[in-house]
Amino acid sequence: MLPVFRGLMWGVIGFLIGGGLTALIRGVLGLEPWVFGSVFLVGYLFGLAGWLLGVGVWDTWMREFLGLEPRPYQAEGWRRYFGFTTDHKVIGIQYGATFLGMFFLAGLLAMMMRIELMQPGRDIFNFAQYNRVMSLHGFLMVLVAVTAIPGMFGNYFVPLMIGAEDMAFPRMNALSFWIWPPAAILLLLSPFFGGWDSGWTGYPPLALTNDPGQMFYNLAFFTGGLSSVVGSINFLTTIITMRAPGMTWGRLPIFVWSIFMTSIMSLTATQFVGVAMLMTVLDRVANTAFFDPARGGYPLIYQHIFWFYSHPAVYVMMMPAWGIMLEVLAHFARKPLFAYKWAVAGFGGVTALSFAVWAHHMFTSGMPETLHVPFMATTESISVPTGLIFLSALGTLWQGKLRFKTPMLFALGGLFNFLIGGITGVFNSDLPADVHLHDTFWVVSHFHYTIVGGAIFGLFAGIYYWYPKMVGRMYSERLGRLHFWLMFIFFNLVFLPMAWLGLHGMNRRIGDYPPELGGVNAFVSISAFILGASFLIFLYNMVMAWARGPVAEANPWGARTLEWATSSPPPVHNFPAVPQVLSGPYDYGVPEAGVHAAVPVES
Amino acid sequence: MSGHSHEAVYEGGYTRLQINRMGLWFFIISEAFLFLALHAYRLLALGTFKPENLNITLAGVMTIVLLLSSLTVHRAEKAIAHGDTRGLLRYLLLTMGLGVAFLALMGYEWSIAFREINPSSPYGSIFFLTTGSHALHLLSGLFILALVYLAARRGAYQPEDHWGVTAGALYWHFVDVVWLSVFLILYLV
Amino acid sequence: MRRDVVLVGLLWVLATLVGEYVVSTLDIYPPKAALEAEHIDQAIRTLLMLAVPVFNFVVVVMLYSIWRFRARDEAEVGEPIYTHRTFTVGWLVVTSALAAVLFYNPGYVGWKFLKSNPTADLEIQVTAAQWHWHITYPDYGVSLKSRPIGFARIEENPVLALPAGKRVKFEVTSDDVIHSFWIPALRMKVDAVPGVVTTMYVTITETGSYEEDAVFRVQCAELCGTGHPRMTMPVVILEPEEFEDWIKQQQMQEAMGGSMEGMEKQGDGH
Numbered sequence A: 001m002l003p004v005f006r007g008l009m010w011g012v013i014g015f016l017i018g019g020g021l022t023a024l025i026r027g028v029l030g031l032e033p034w035v036f037g038s039v040f041l042v043g044y045l046f047g048l049a050g051w052l053l054g055v056g057v058w059d060t061w062m063r064e065f066l067g068l069e070p071r072p073y074q075a076e077g078w079r080r081y082f083g084f085t086t087d088h089k090v091i092g093i094q095y096g097a098t099f100l101g102m103f104f105l106a107g108l109l110a111m112m113m114r115i116e117l118m119q120p121g122r123d124i125f126n127f128a129q130y131n132r133v134m135s136l137h138g139f140l141m142v143l144v145a146v147t148a149i150p151g152m153f154g155n156y157f158v159p160l161m162i163g164a165e166d167m168a169f170p171r172m173n174a175l176s177f178w179i180w181p182p183a184a185i186l187l188l189l190s191p192f193f194g195g196w197d198s199g200w201t202g203y204p205p206l207a208l209t210n211d212p213g214q215m216f217y218n219l220a221f222f223t224g225g226l227s228s229v230v231g232s233i234n235f236l237t238t239i240i241t242m243r244a245p246g247m248t249w250g251r252l253p254i255f256v257w258s259i260f261m262t263s264i265m266s267l268t269a270t271q272f273v274g275v276a277m278l279m280t281v282l283d284r285v286a287n288t289a290f291f292d293p294a295r296g297g298y299p300l301i302y303q304h305i306f307w308f309y310s311h312p313a314v315y316v317m318m319m320p321a322w323g324i325m326l327e328v329l330a331h332f333a334r335k336p337l338f339a340y341k342w343a344v345a346g347f348g349g350v351t352a353l354s355f356a357v358w359a360h361h362m363f364t365s366g367m368p369e370t371l372h373v374p375f376m377a378t379t380e381s382i383s384v385p386t387g388l389i390f391l392s393a394l395g396t397l398w399q400g401k402l403r404f405k406t407p408m409l410f411a412l413g414g415l416f417n418f419l420i421g422g423i424t425g426v427f428n429s430d431l432p433a434d435v436h437l438h439d440t441f442w443v444v445s446h447f448h449y450t451i452v453g454g455a456i457f458g459l460f461a462g463i464y465y466w467y468p469k470m471v472g473r474m475y476s477e478r479l480g481r482l483h484f485w486l487m488f489i490f491f492n493l494v495f496l497p498m499a500w501l502g503l504h505g506m507n508r509r510i511g512d513y514p515p516e517l518g519g520v521n522a523f524v525s526i527s528a529f530i531l532g533a534s535f536l537i538f539l540y541n542m543v544m545a546w547a548r549g550p551v552a553e554a555n556p557w558g559a560r561t562l563e564w565a566t567s568s569p570p571p572v573h574n575f576p577a578v579p580q581v582l583s584g585p586y587d588y589g590v591p592e593a594g595v596h597a598a599v600p601v602e603s
Numbered sequence B: 001m002s003g004h005s006h007e008a009v010y011e012g013g014y015t016r017l018q019i020n021r022m023g024l025w026f027f028i029i030s031e032a033f034l035f036l037a038l039h040a041y042r043l044l045a046l047g048t049f050k051p052e053n054l055n056i057t058l059a060g061v062m063t064i065v066l067l068l069s070s071l072t073v074h075r076a077e078k079a080i081a082h083g084d085t086r087g088l089l090r091y092l093l094l095t096m097g098l099g100v101a102f103l104a105l106m107g108y109e110w111s112i113a114f115r116e117i118n119p120s121s122p123y124g125s126i127f128f129l130t131t132g133s134h135a136l137h138l139l140s141g142l143f144i145l146a147l148v149y150l151a152a153r154r155g156a157y158q159p160e161d162h163w164g165v166t167a168g169a170l171y172w173h174f175v176d177v178v179w180l181s182v183f184l185i186l187y188l189v
Numbered sequence C: 001m002r003r004d005v006v007l008v009g010l011l012w013v014l015a016t017l018v019g020e021y022v023v024s025t026l027d028i029y030p031p032k033a034a035l036e037a038e039h040i041d042q043a044i045r046t047l048l049m050l051a052v053p054v055f056n057f058v059v060v061v062m063l064y065s066i067w068r069f070r071a072r073d074e075a076e077v078g079e080p081i082y083t084h085r086t087f088t089v090g091w092l093v094v095t096s097a098l099a100a101v102l103f104y105n106p107g108y109v110g111w112k113f114l115k116s117n118p119t120a121d122l123e124i125q126v127t128a129a130q131w132h133w134h135i136t137y138p139d140y141g142v143s144l145k146s147r148p149i150g151f152a153r154i155e156e157n158p159v160l161a162l163p164a165g166k167r168v169k170f171e172v173t174s175d176d177v178i179h180s181f182w183i184p185a186l187r188m189k190v191d192a193v194p195g196v197v198t199t200m201y202v203t204i205t206e207t208g209s210y211e212e213d214a215v216f217r218v219q220c221a222e223l224c225g226t227g228h229p230r231m232t233m234p235v236v237i238l239e240p241e242e243f244e245d246w247i248k249q250q251q252m253q254e255a256m257g258g259s260m261e262g263m264e265k266q267g268d269g270h
Ligand code: HEA
Pocket: A201, A314, A315, A317, A318, A360, A361, A379, A380, A382, A383, A384, A386, A387, A388, A390, A418, A419, A421, A422, A423, A425, A426, A428, A429, A430, A434, A437, A438, A439, A443, A446, A447, A450, A451, A454, A455, C054, C058, C095, C096, C098, C099
């Protein structure tokens, strides 16, 4: 039996046991046994444990701990992808498939929202349904943005780029992926149980008084956070300890640096969102009083704890995308990455500051007056380390020899979009401006410019850049460019007018708006449909290339970094023997540099 | 972490032991942030408010029990480092015993607290959540030590290779330090 | 190389001049009716003017490079430039200075202005609840309650009237979940948090009404559940005399009693 099926089975059994036990205990205590809240909560936790044990934790860890012979999952071909496999490349692809699927699903939800918003008044949804669709879209997308790049490319390419054979903890790596399916299943099931209507931020008291579907969000967020923590432990340890000889910190490819810094944020801050979710759930099912004003609780503290994670989370989304963009820029300009150390310092500065800006989401929340100005100051100063990324990018382009292949187009487009996103962010951080702009479509414009325009463009730059390496086949460059131009143009046509809408009084999270704003919204919606359609070209291109594209060379771009020094796709243990790193990854045109690394043919 | 078949694995000049240790440290840092978040709630929402009828003496006794257990687990590790498996087993048992004693005291404390501190008030909520999270960590520490104990009985550890013991001990120390912070933030501040 | 730098510099100056002109004349601001609104629009305008050179610099360098530095054949490699001291340090200094300027003005100065004057001619109490606005004028014993009927029938909702030329204090709170009290024409909002009273001071300057522009409305700006988009009511800003008349009219209606309540029953369904 494929481990996924056993996991599902054990998961369902766990759910039934946990839920049943809870109902039983409640019954014994003389309470109403079948209440959704606690039965579902405990059932889920048992189900999660059952799932993990079934999918592979039992066979590997538990058997070993109990002194039995572990039975790691060893399969060939497509079966590898459906079990607890430890090969980082398989795990990368598992992440990629899962999260691209979620991305398309959430994108389709966005299309539904745009149909509703195409004209004022109520069209295809009632307001309750709209809120639920909006919440699911936002939350799925946030999970995609936080996880897709580290999960897919971090896992696949960090070990390759540093010349390692695998991650430091291969089994934990598998665990970090297999924690995800329960969260994904929760979210996919949520619409059938009514979904939840409190947005991706789930502020109490709304999140305490709305329908029980709210718990799908809380538990999914909690589960995803768990995976993030496990994954970041692995990245940090891998990058510190597993570098090939000669791969000094100063020679680390910038993408690896971005994953390193990102992991620092997800390692620590994620615990806060876990706690926020936990407290909300307890308020719902266990009559605690954390955030419930009816029992004397403090709803604003939720916002502090939530944003202490969720602000760093936006850099968790963005930083790996910057890494990809700089990586692509340097290779496609055939130039050393400009001001490499400053770019790394930029990542470090953003990481450090990201912990100190959270309250800029709360400028109108009624938090103590003394907090506003300091948080405005920290938020605005984060532009400076972010600016270093742009410094590096522009310097890399200057005097280069640019090759405008699809990945390069996405990197350049992403930089351009993120510039607008960053600048609109500075408007948000400005206290007087934010009093008006907060919770309007201006903010929606801001974060789609940063997340979609920056992080998702970075993701696609990465997909086009590394596709030949991961799949071993080449896609059609023509279709790639067509996708880029459609996506780039219509992305801007969708999200720039939203800034105007926000300025003109269109608030967020609404299925209806003043009739005057109908025209611009119709324009936005139509652009959004074309933007959505552009992904069909992408899908077609990828599927066709996978099925019958020309076989890719080991190094189709002529790039220096180590992942290109092995076959496409790489063999199970990446390199025939341990590579010896001899010079920097971007030393193009440096006569004395020689190759980046010597990879012995056979040990 | 075993399960690696490939021979030529290069680990950047780090030994497997060092790598494992580093991973565990990152895990501990992460867990520390969990308790930081709980403490943040307590301090942000309630400042230094605390109900009068907190049983500080009992908590003090619990602190001492847990500190003692840190000592014994340290001795356990020292024992195996010198090849003394029987000493290891003895000290592990002692540590687990102290852990169980702590949990029993905690249970007693809870049974009183349920009456004296309203769990449906902000302080009560954070009190039970924090101490409960800590108890859960302690419980998982006990579980790990039990596994280590079983493995030790099978003779799985040698003086030069006893990562399991080290990991268990490190985690136990961590749970201990967390209790100190809980004691400080919930009872003393 | 030298030529490239000079050209880019020229292009940047040119683009920035054009950009500044556009931004300073661009009228993307909806009607406004408060002193605070003027300051906030001014803050946005200042930020746009500060953003223009930054945006243009990045875009000009990018476009110029795309045009000028394309590879002609596969073998070509770029100049092996690792870094450039003057440029890097200059960039750091300029961006830091810019961030500091931004922070001071419009940020700090603007915020001080919004918070500097806690006096008011008129006090209005606002209580939000799923999904109504309950508004009282305590000095006059007048109170209004909106119903969640949305934009299609917004004219059936009572109108929140404000006097032009007066400084108004809003005391905002909520009965259930978090809402946010926002009047786009005033550019001001503050959250309605259960158990907390938040305040907002606004100096009204101009008259206006919902019929003129939809920014003259109260809008709930914090997601509060199903009725969130419908938590809205029209605003009218009247000359002080007219406002007095309006108040009298309301007081009369209130004295007549009951008529409001009756209407509520009708349209409350959702
Ligand atoms: C990828 C995700 C991402 C990124 C990178 C950012 C980056 C930034 N964000 Fe954004 N933000 C979000 C995602 C992101 N944000 C999301 C999802 C929300 C909404 C959450 C919700 O409520 O649902 C949000 C909301 C949000 C708010 C709250 C708005 C509100 O609700 O009222 C604020 C306020 O300060 C803000 C500010 C910023 C700033 C200052 C940056 C800065 O990092 C930007 C820095 C970059 C630049 C400035 C451009 C490049 C710099 C230069 C060229 C140097 C020179 C420039 C200067 C000196 C100015 N963001």
